[in-house]
Each structure stands twice: as C-alpha cells, then as structure tokens.
Amino acid sequence: MARTPYVGGNWKMNTNGVSGVELAANVARAADDAVQVAVFPPFPYLIRVGEALAGSGVMLGAQDVSDQDDGAYTGEISTAMLLDCGVKTVLVGHSERRHVIGESDELCNSKVLKALSAGLDVVLCVGEKLEEREAGQTDAVNERQIRAGLAGVSAADMARVTIAYEPVWAIGTGKTATPADAQDAHAKIRTLLASMYDQSVADGVRIQYGGSVKPANAAELFACPDIDGGLIGGASLKADDFAAICQAATASAV
Ligand code: PEP
Numbered sequence: 001m002a003r004t005p006y007v008g009g010n011w012k013m014n015t016n017g018v019s020g021v022e023l024a025a026n027v028a029r030a031a032d033d034a035v036q037v038a039v040f041p042p043f044p045y046l047i048r049v050g051e052a053l054a055g056s057g058v059m060l061g062a063q064d065v066s067d068q069d070d071g072a073y074t075g076e077i078s079t080a081m082l083l084d085c086g087v088k089t090v091l092v093g094h095s096e097r098r099h100v101i102g103e104s105d106e107l108c109n110s111k112v113l114k115a116l117s118a119g120l121d122v123v124l125c126v127g128e129k130l131e132e133r134e135a136g137q138t139d140a141v142n143e144r145q146i147r148a149g150l151a152g153v154s155a156a157d158m159a160r161v162t163i164a165y166e167p168v169w170a171i172g173t174g175k176t177a178t179p180a181d182a183q184d185a186h187a188k189i190r191t192l193l194a195s196m197y198d199q200s201v202a203d204g205v206r207i208q209y210g211g212s213v214k215p216a217n218a219a220e221l222f223a224c225p226d227i228d229g230g231l232i233g234g235a236s237l238k239a240d241d242f243a244a245i246c247q248a249a250t251a252s253a254v
Contacts (some may be wrong), residue, residue: 001251003203003204003205003206003228004034004035004036004224004228004253005034005035005206005228005229005250005252005253006036006037006038006162006206006208006229006249007034007035007036007037007038007208007229007230007231007234007242007245007246007249007251008036008037008039008040008061008091008164008208008229008230008232009027009038009039009040009229009232009237009242010040010043010053010063010091010094010210010231010232010233010236011026011039011063011086011145011236011237012042012063012096012233013042013043013144014042015041015045015047015237016045016106017044017193017229019101020041020042020045020048020049020157021045021049021051021052022166023039023050023237023239024039024049024053024058025052025244026239026243027053027058027109027239027243028052028053028055028056029041029056029133029244030057030239030246031056031058031246032059032246032250033040033057034249034250034253035231035246035249035250035253036059036084036206036253037057037058037059037246038058038059038060038061038088038089038123038153039053039058039059039060039061039236040061040062040063040091041060041205042063043063043077044068044088045087046062046087047062047085048233049199050085050086050087052080052183052236053161054075054094055203056253058063059088059089059098059121060085060086060087060088060089061089061090061091061123062077062082062085062087062090062091062093062179063078063086063090063091063092064077064087064090064091064097064214065077065078065090065092065096065111065114065115065120066078066079066110066111067110067113067114068111068114069114073107074141078082079115079118079120079189081117081225082120082218083119083120086122086123086174086248088118088120088202089120089121089123090111090115090123091123091125091164091231092111092112092115092122092123092124092125092149093105093108093111093125093126093145093149094125094243095125095127095166095168095171096171098125099129099168103170105144105148105149106148106241108124108145108148108149109148109149109150109151109152109220110182112124112146112149112150112153112161113152114151114154116157116160116161116163119164120133120160120253121160121161122160122161122165122192123141123161123163123208123231124145124146124150124161124162124163124164125163125164125166125210126141126145126146126149126163126164126165126166126179126189126233127141127142127145127166127167127168127171127210127211128141128142128163128167128168129141129168129169130168130169133148133167133169138167138185139185140186141167142185142188142192143188143192145184146163146189146193146196150196155197155201156192157164157200158197158201158204159204161205162205162207162208163189163193163205163207163208164207164208164209164210164231165182165186165189165205165207165208165210166184166207166210166231167185167210168211169212170208170210170211170212171212171233172212172233172234173211173212174212175211175212176211176212176213176217176221177209177211177223178200179220179221179223179227182209182221182227183224183225186207186209186226186227187225187226189224189226190202190203190205190207192229193205205227207226207227207228208227208228208229208231209221209222209227209229209230209231210231210232210233213230213231213232213235213245214234214235214241214245215235215241215244216247218230218244218245218248218249219248219251219252222248222249222251222252224225229243230250230251232245246249
C-alpha cells in the first residue's frame with residue numbers, strides 16, 4: 001500500500017520566539033505536497049509558529065499532552081488548550097519523557113486515548129534502550145510499548161495514529177540504526193499491528209524512524225519499504241537540513 005511519507009521536526013526545548021518563527025517560515029516555504037510535514041515547537045511558541053505555518057499544509061504539533069481535562073495539574077497542558085492554539089497532532093511517549101521524566105506505558109496509553117478522543121492525531125514513540133538492544137530485547141520492548149500504548153484504540157482511530165520507532169541509543173547521539181536493522185524493526189512492528197488489528201490497518205499506519213537522521217542518511221533509511229519518513233530532532237533545527245530530509249522523503253514516495 002502506498003503511504004504518504006511523514007516527516008516531523010521535534011524541536012524539543014530549543015528555539016526562542018524569534019528563531020522559532022523564522023524556522024517555521026522556512027519549513028513552510030520548503031514544504032511540498034508529496035510529504036506530510038509537522039513541527040513540534042515548545043509550548044510557548046505554538047501560536048506564533050502556527051501563524052508562520054498558516055496556509056502551508058505543515059501541521060502544528062505539540063511535544064506532549066496531559067491525560068487530564070483540566071484542574072489542579074500544575075505545569076500540564078490539556079487537549080483543549082492545544083486545540084485552542086491550533087495544534088493538530090501530539091507526540092506521546094518520546095523517549096525523553098519515558099526515560100528522563102519517567103512516564104509509564106500506562107500514562108502514555110492514557111495520553112493517547114485522551115488525545116484521540118479530543119480529535120488530535122498522535123505520534124506514539126517507542127524504542128529500546130542500548131542495554132535492551134544488547135540483550136536482544138528490541139522487538140519485545142517495541143511490542144510491549146505498542147500493545148500498552150494502543151490499548152483501547154479502535155481500528156478506525158488508527159487512521160490518526162503514527163508510530164515513531166526511535167531506538168533510544170540513537171537519539172541525539174549521532175548513532176543511527178542501519179537501514180537493515182531499522183527496516184527489520186519496522187517490519188516487525190507492522191506485523192504486530194496486523195495481529196492487533198488487521199492487515200489493512202497495519203498497511204495504512206505510517207511508521208517513522210527516529211534517531212540521528214540527517215541529510216546524509218535520510219535517503220537510504222526512507223528507501224526501506226516499511227520506513228515511512230522520520231521523526232527528526234537535532235537536524236530539524238536547521239532549516240536547510242530539515243528541507244533536505246523532507247526532500248529525501250519526497251524522493252522515497254516516487
Ligand atoms: C528525537 O528527538 O525524536 C530524535 C530523533 O532526535 P535526533 O534526531 O536528534 O536523534
């Protein structure tokens with residue numbers, strides 16, 4: 001099945017009001033229709049970045065979301081607040097939230113369900129730590145995080161879910177999974193989705209690769225049959241690099 005490649009730029013806790021708007025304007029200028037593009041700026045810049053993206057087709061995303069509607073949750077951001085800012089999609093379970101902040105599979109699932117019920121799209125991030133890879137647990141970790149993260153998600157709602165496979169040891173380290181290793185993990189994730197739902201759901205879900213993707217390695221990763229674009233951290237902060245990665249995704253779609 002032909003899936004439109006999807007490239008996301010996760011800006012993490014980087015940029016400021018001025019540089020974020022400038023970066024967003026550059027991303028908007030470079031975007032083309034063959035690839036779905038989203039950017040995930042820091043919360044304070046969502047509205048200004050959204051304005052810079054207006055009319056471009058680039059989706060505005062948020063790096064996280066609360067699983068609660070409102071109330072005494074200091075520092076949290078609700079789905080209603082994100083929708084108010086023009087957000088269309090959210091990251092859930094990024095490795096820095098799982099392993100630095102300590103989010104559990106259960107909390108990630110609660111966030112996925114809350115976001116989908118509010119009408120937001122979701123990018124569910126999964127991936128193994130180095131010690132898990134060395135212990136041969138890559139597929140088991142992905143399976144656990146996906147089964148737990150998607151518990152209660154209907155087949156219909158899977159049309160609004162993207163999986164980002166991001167081996168933790170490759171994020172921000174300059175180390176990238178080989179295309180063969182990444183393809184193997186992605187193919188197993190798709191097989192898992194077919195067993196949880198059915199083949200047509202599995203064939204429709206975009207599975208992004210994330211972990212030190214750069215212009216130099218994007219093309220060979222995106223050429224793999226089960227890699228449908230990427231979730232990009234460091235390289236998404238440089239407009240030219242991000243544009244080159246999006247072009248590699250465009251080329252993979254042809
Ligand atoms: C990420 O933060 O999701 C990521 C993949 O980061 P980087 O591209 O910097 O490894």
